[in-house]
Amino acid sequence: MIYFDSAATTLEKPRAVPRxxxxxxxxxxxxxxxxxxxxxxxxxxxYQMREQAARLFHVGDPERVxxxxxxTHGLNVAIHTLVKPGGTAVVxxxxxxxxxxxxxxxxxxxVKVAAGPxxxxxxxxxxxxxAVTPEVDAVVCNHVSNAFGFIQPVDRIARLCRxxxxxxxxxxxxxxxxxxxxxxxxxxxxxxxxGHKGLYGPQGTGLLLCGGDAQPLLYGGTGSLSxxxxxxxxxxxxxxxxxxxxxxxxxxxxxxxxxxxxxxARIHRHEQALARRMMDRLERVPGVTxxxxxxxxxxxxxxxxxxxxxxxxxxELARRDIAVRAGLHCAPLAHRTAGTQDTGTVxxxxxxFNRPDQVDRAAAAVRALAGGAKR
Amino acid sequence: xxxYLIICRSLTYAQRTAQVLERVGISGSVQRAPKLISKExxxxxxxxxxxxxxDALTVLRREGMAPKQVxxxxxxxxxxxxxx
Numbered sequence: 001m002i003y004f005d006s007a008a009t010t011l012e013k014p015r016a017v018p019r020x021x022x023x024x025x026x027x028x029x030x031x032x033x034x035x036x037x038x039x040x041x042x043x044x045x046x047y048q049m050r051e052q053a054a055r056l057f058h059v060g061d062p063e064r065v066x067x068x069x070x071x072t073h074g075l076n077v078a079i080h081t082l083v084k085p086g087g088t089a090v091v092x093x094x095x096x097x098x099x100x101x102x103x104x105x106x107x108x109x110x111v112k113v114a115a116g117p118x119x120x121x122x123x124x125x126x127x128x129x130x131a132v133t134p135e136v137d138a139v140v141c142n143h144v145s146n147a148f149g150f151i152q153p154v155d156r157i158a159r160l161c162r163x164x165x166x167x168x169x170x171x172x173x174x175x176x177x178x179x180x181x182x183x184x185x186x187x188x189x190x191x192x193x194x195g196h197k198g199l200y201g202p203q204g205t206g207l208l209l210c211g212g213d214a215q216p217l218l219y220g221g222t223g224s225l226s227x228x229x230x231x232x233x234x235x236x237x238x239x240x241x242x243x244x245x246x247x248x249x250x251x252x253x254x255x256x257x258x259x260x261x262x263x264x265a266r267i268h269r270h271e272q273a274l275a276r277r278m279m280d281r282l283e284r285v286p287g288v289t290x291x292x293x294x295x296x297x298x299x300x301x302x303x304x305x306x307x308x309x310x311x312x313x314x315x316e317l318a319r320r321d322i323a324v325r326a327g328l329h330c331a332p333l334a335h336r337t338a339g340t341q342d343t344g345t346v347x348x349x350x351x352x353f354n355r356p357d358q359v360d361r362a363a364a365a366v367r368a369l370a371g372g373a374k375r
Numbered sequence: 376x377x378x379y380l381i382i383c384r385s386l387t388y389a390q391r392t393a394q395v396l397e398r399v400g401i402s403g404s405v406q407r408a409p410k411l412i413s414k415e416x417x418x419x420x421x422x423x424x425x426x427x428x429x430d431a432l433t434v435l436r437r438e439g440m441a442p443k444q445v446x447x448x449x450x451x452x453x454x455x456x457x458x459x
């Protein structure tokens with residue numbers, strides 16, 4: 001099978017990842033719940049995982065690395081901490097439902113959309129300059145659009161937020177593991193990311209990097225200050241109620257070690273080269289629209305075929321053993337901004353394990369479909 | 376043997392404390408804080424040898440990690456708080 005759906009979940013993992021998770025299942029217990037060897041072993045692993053993440057994402061203190069279930073979980077914590085009922089948030093025009101739905105769920109929140117044209121970094125930044133005003137409680141922006149691979153100008157947006165004293169939440173779901181994600185450099189209030197995409201960990205893992213205080217979403221046991229009924233005031237305990245996903249954390253640690261060893265820049269170049277190869281092969285095919293940026297596009301290629309529903313294209317490719325993602329990618333706002341809300345797109349997203357010959361085979365399959373499409 | 380127990384607010388903080396000490400050659404083991412001295416419920420501490428306490432406290436203060444409480448653990452298993 002050719003798997004080009006890594007923007008959803010990377011399927012092929014470094015061999016150490018499943019090995020580490022399986023080992024943890026039968027050798028490690030719950031961190032912070034006992035002084036015995038399996039409990040302390042789990043504690044050691046969790047600390048190593050936090051340290052690895054702290055190094056990778058420029059977090060000065062491993063205590064500020066919180067293990068979550070996924071990026072959505074982290075984004076919910078961040079948004080509910082900073083945006084209160086009746087408040088105001090600014091989001092980019094390329095946000096995922098993981099951002100827009102939590103905001104929608106808070107009563108009376110005003111959401112200002114700082115939308116700029118697709119792959120127009122200056123246009124996006126100008127929109128943020130207009131939207132980030134003193135009454136704004138938080139800015140939420142993804143680093144890379146999951147629908148189009150548009151690398152948004154987060155460095156500049158972060159500087160703007162610092163200058164205007166507005167907290168910034170970054171959704172690094174599509175950039176963690178391929179681009180520089182920098183909690184301290186950006187001065188972000190929070191950065192959320194999944195463990196199962198570019199960090200090559202198992203599903204059910206994510207990280208929330210905290211630049212400041214946070215309000216818990218879940219309440220319960222933490223293995224600390226047990227005599228008290230309020231949640232501990234310190235991280236990570238404040239946000240990690242209940243038993244940890246230690247098996248997931250073990251796999252995530254192995255995945256992050258792979259990313260560190262390989263180098264995020266190298267992985268990014270590899271994936272970007274695959275995406276460009278795919279776009280080179282498709283953009284002159286009649287009936288195929290390719291959404292192409294420049295340096296500000298990550299390793300992802302989104303297309304539309306005239307006369308064919310994107311879901312039909314996805315199904316046809318699946319029949320040929322090529323896995324892609326079609327539709328709105330849980331990002332209707334991004335598709336509205338790009339003008340593709342009615343058609344959706346077919347998305348090819350790559351990982352460190354994909355090869356150029358796979359791209360060529362998939363491109364040939366799309367060409368064949370385009371040739372047979374009703375126009 | 377007599378040890379000192381440096382009480383930490385959380386397991387992660389205890390691990391960080393032990394790591395900071397380890398970097399300067401002071402061995403400290405992370406362990407559950409005895410119930411007798413852990414008034415707010417489950418807690419963790421870093422145990423250091425008696426002769427290393429002064430150095431340990433100096434290092435931790437330098438790192439901005441001065442402990443809130445330190446207990447002396449006697450050979451008989453009794454605890455008494457010391458004011459660092």
